[in-house]
Amino acid sequence: xxxxxxxxxxxxxxxxxxxxxxxxxxxxxxxxxxxxxxxxxxxxxxxxxxxxxxxxxxxxxxxxxxxxxxxxxxxxxxxxxxxxxxxxxxxxxxxxxxxxxxxxxxxxxxxxxxxxxxxxxxxxxxxxxxxxxxxxxxxxxxxxxxxxxxxxxxxxxxxxxxxxxxxxx
Numbered sequence: 001x002x003x004x005x006x007x008x009x010x011x012x013x014x015x016x017x018x019x020x021x022x023x024x025x026x027x028x029x030x031x032x033x034x035x036x037x038x039x040x041x042x043x044x045x046x047x048x049x050x051x052x053x054x055x056x057x058x059x060x061x062x063x064x065x066x067x068x069x070x071x072x073x074x075x076x077x078x079x080x081x082x083x084x085x086x087x088x089x090x091x092x093x094x095x096x097x098x099x100x101x102x103x104x105x106x107x108x109x110x111x112x113x114x115x116x117x118x119x120x121x122x123x124x125x126x127x128x129x130x131x132x133x134x135x136x137x138x139x140x141x142x143x144x145x146x147x148x149x150x151x152x153x154x155x156x157x158x159x160x161x162x163x164x165x166x167x168x169x
Contacts (some may be wrong), residue, residue, distance in 0.1 A: 001099065002030075002106065002154070006161050007168040009107045009114060017100050018121035018130065025100040026121060026130040029092040032153035035146040039091040042144040090134035094146050105151065109158040 008015045018026045100116065107114035121130050148156075161167055 001028075001102065002157060003161065003168065005103045005106045006110065006158055009103075009110050009112045010162070010165075010168070012112070012115065015103050015114065015116045017103060017116050017118050019100075019118040020130055021120050023118050024130075025098040025118065027096050027098040028102075028132050029096050029134065029136075030102065030150055030154070031091060031093040031146075032148065032150070032157065035093070035148060035153065036091055038147050039089075039139060039144055042142070043089060043139070046142050087138070089139040090136050091139060092134045092136035093150050095150065096133060097150065102154075105154055106158055109155045110162060 005015050007013075100118070103116055104114055
């Protein structure tokens with residue numbers, strides 16, 4: 001969505017925003033790749049309990065919880081060979097953003113006007129979901145928060161893309 005909107009905004013084209021029949025835009029918890037990577041490194045540090053840069057090749061790592069604690073979490077976290085698999089985490093952006101707000105921010109950061117049209121998502125894309133949202137509470141409970149705000153990440157992405165127009169061909 002982001003690269004498509006950047007291109008359309010720069011070209012002066014109309015951006016199609018999927019919405020409910022009542023005109024409510026779809027929404028997402030947008031997450032920049034740098035924040036995703038930071039979350040993964042955070043989880044590795046929490047569950048490995050040491051500096052991952054100095055880990056030896058081929059080393060086996062076990063998370064610090066006991067098998068009984070993991071069973072209490074209600075997940076199938078034990079492999080057949082009795083190695084422990086860490087729990088699953090949803091890594092989400094810090095707030096839900098509707099697609100019209102996202103397109104508006106992109107246009108603002110590009111210094112261009114936004115021309116948009118709200119389109120009923122059911123008739124234009126049957127089976128498409130209007131909203132995607134995951135619960136990031138589990139990873140937040142381990143002390144992780146995105147190191148860069150959605151706005152800062154988006155502004156940097158728009159600038160980077162505008163500096164490299166060949167990426168939008």
